[in-house]
Amino acid sequence: MTTYWCERAWLPDGIAEAVRLEIADGRIVSVTADTDTTGTVLNGLTLPGFANGHSHAFHRALRGRTHHERGTFWTWRERMYSLAARLDPDAYYRLARGVYAEMVLAGYTSVAEFHYLHHGPGGKPYASPNAMGDALRQAARDAGIRMTLLDTCYLAGGIGVPPDEVQQRFSDGSAEKWAERVALLKEDDLFRVGGAIHSVRAVPEYELPKVDNAVPKDRPLHIHLSEQRAENEQCEAAYRWTPTGLLWDYGVLGERLTAVHATHLTEQDIKWLGDSRSGACFCPTTERDLGDGIGPARSLLDAGARLGIGSDSNAVVDAFEETRALELDDRLASEERGRFTAEELLSAGTEHISAGWPETGTLAPGAGADLVTVATDTVRTAGIEPSGVLFAAAAADVRTVVVAGREVVRDGAHMLIERPETLLAKEIEALWQY
Numbered sequence: 045m046t047t048y049w050c051e052r053a054w055l056p057d058g059i060a061e062a063v064r065l066e067i068a069d070g071r072i073v074s075v076t077a078d079t080d081t082t083g084t085v086l087n088g089l090t091l092p093g094f095a096n097g098h099s100h101a102f103h104r105a106l107r108g109r110t111h112h113e114r115g116t117f118w119t120w121r122e123r124m125y126s127l128a129a130r131l132d133p134d135a136y137y138r139l140a141r142g143v144y145a146e147m148v149l150a151g152y153t154s155v156a157e158f159h160y161l162h163h164g165p166g167g168k169p170y171a172s173p174n175a176m177g178d179a180l181r182q183a184a185r186d187a188g189i190r191m192t193l194l195d196t197c198y199l200a201g202g203i204g205v206p207p208d209e210v211q212q213r214f215s216d217g218s219a220e221k222w223a224e225r226v227a228l229l230k231e232d233d234l235f236r237v238g239g240a241i242h243s244v245r246a247v248p249e250y251e252l253p254k255v256d257n258a259v260p261k262d263r264p265l266h267i268h269l270s271e272q273r274a275e276n277e278q279c280e281a282a283y284r285w286t287p288t289g290l291l292w293d294y295g296v297l298g299e300r301l302t303a304v305h306a307t308h309l310t311e312q313d314i315k316w317l318g319d320s321r322s323g324a325c326f327c328p329t330t331e332r333d334l335g336d337g338i339g340p341a342r343s344l345l346d347a348g349a350r351l352g353i354g355s356d357s358n359a360v361v362d363a364f365e366e367t368r369a370l371e372l373d374d375r376l377a378s379e380e381r382g383r384f385t386a387e388e389l390l391s392a393g394t395e396h397i398s399a400g401w402p403e404t405g406t407l408a409p410g411a412g413a414d415l416v417t418v419a420t421d422t423v424r425t426a427g428i429e430p431s432g433v434l435f436a437a438a439a440a441d442v443r444t445v446v447v448a449g450r451e452v453v454r455d456g457a458h459m460l461i462e463r464p465e466t467l468l469a470k471e472i473e474a475l476w477q478y
Contacts, residue, residue, distance in 0.1 A: 056407070059431060099354060139472070145187040162177070174226075184234070203282045243267060275308075324351055338373045
């Protein structure tokens with residue numbers, strides 16, 4: 045039994061003072077009010093661990109390297125493809141270790157990795173068909189974060205367009221072949237396997253239900269949805285449906301589906317997503333970086349959709365920045381303040397259902413023992429109300445992170461990987477040297 049005494053803790057019914065958490069076998073056993081500080085003392089505010097609902101780990105190597113030319117999303121994508129062509133399983137493992145360590149330091153305790161870099165150059169399979177996925181699994185374990193590998197079906201370079209040379213590394217040729225490879229992946233205590241449809245551009249319409257049916261019903265299914273207006277235009281021209289409408293027509297919408305970005309939606313799209321109780325994962329820092337636009341987060345929540353957040357391209361890795369951006373970006377779009385309550389924001393930031401870990405995300409008996417303690421005496425957080433931490437704190441204010449009952453961050457330092465910043469610098473420089 046491990047005991048933590050929290051100066052303050054954000055419990056399901058609100059923020060409480062002097063809270064004792066008892067943990068055993070990776071679960072919270074009890075939560076009690078207690079002024080006795082026996083156990084590990086956590087000063088500041090302790091929250092449930094945050095969920096990173098959408099990540100492309102290798103995009104981290106693009107950070108700070110795409111700003112020289114104004115460009116568009118599509119020119120950014122070409123540089124991203126150039127990076128993808130440089131990675132092999134060993135390089136990907138080394139890079140991803142640093143990326144996932146950064147996530148834990150920023151307050152994330154689970155990550156849903158949207159993984160489509162499957163094969164070797166020219167699409168040639170590795171001797172171990174899931175070598176790239178296994179590299180990510182091991183990197184996440186080494187960094188101490190829960191992972192759901194959203195193994196992604198990616199079959200086309202656009203609607204009716206075959207994959208180009210780089211995209212051949214993403215493609216299994218058919219949904220059936222994709223499913224056969226994914227079935228070889230094995231889960232463990234910190235690793236689960238879900239699925240993803242890359243987008244309606246990359247998976248032909250007749251393959252959509254095959255992907256849906258291949259993913260176990262108790263595992264998440266994700267899709268990039270309406271990130272760009274051009275995607276909507278191409279889909280409507282080819283299928284006479286919006287991307288959301290196409291998913292509705294094929295019966296893919298549902299509670300285990302998460303629409304990533306969901307930026308450019310019609311009122312009917314919002315209704316379909318809400319009525320089906322689908323999830324919507326917003327990635328505000330990436331959506332800003334790429335100039336995607338501001339999605340209808342408030343409208344989706346009101347319609348019945350489930351909201352989550354993700355770091356996507358990892359241009360920024362900061363759970364607090366992503367979470368408060370739901371409110372701040374919606375203020376810009378609506379020209380109104382107070383779009384979300386603090387409780388709604390916390391719910392979105394700690395939404396582990398879409399990330400594949402529904403047993404976590406709350407400080408309550410029986411829940412997975414994932415927690416994050418934030419200092420409330422830094423230059424950013426000094427003097428704030430406790431619930432204001434979502435608006436004031438940054439990743440730099442994270443002091444303790446516990447994942448599945450294991451302390452991974454202590455006093456702001458990663459306990460499993462020494463100096464992740466040095467690791468990241470070395471691996472990223474190596475990737476761009478040729």
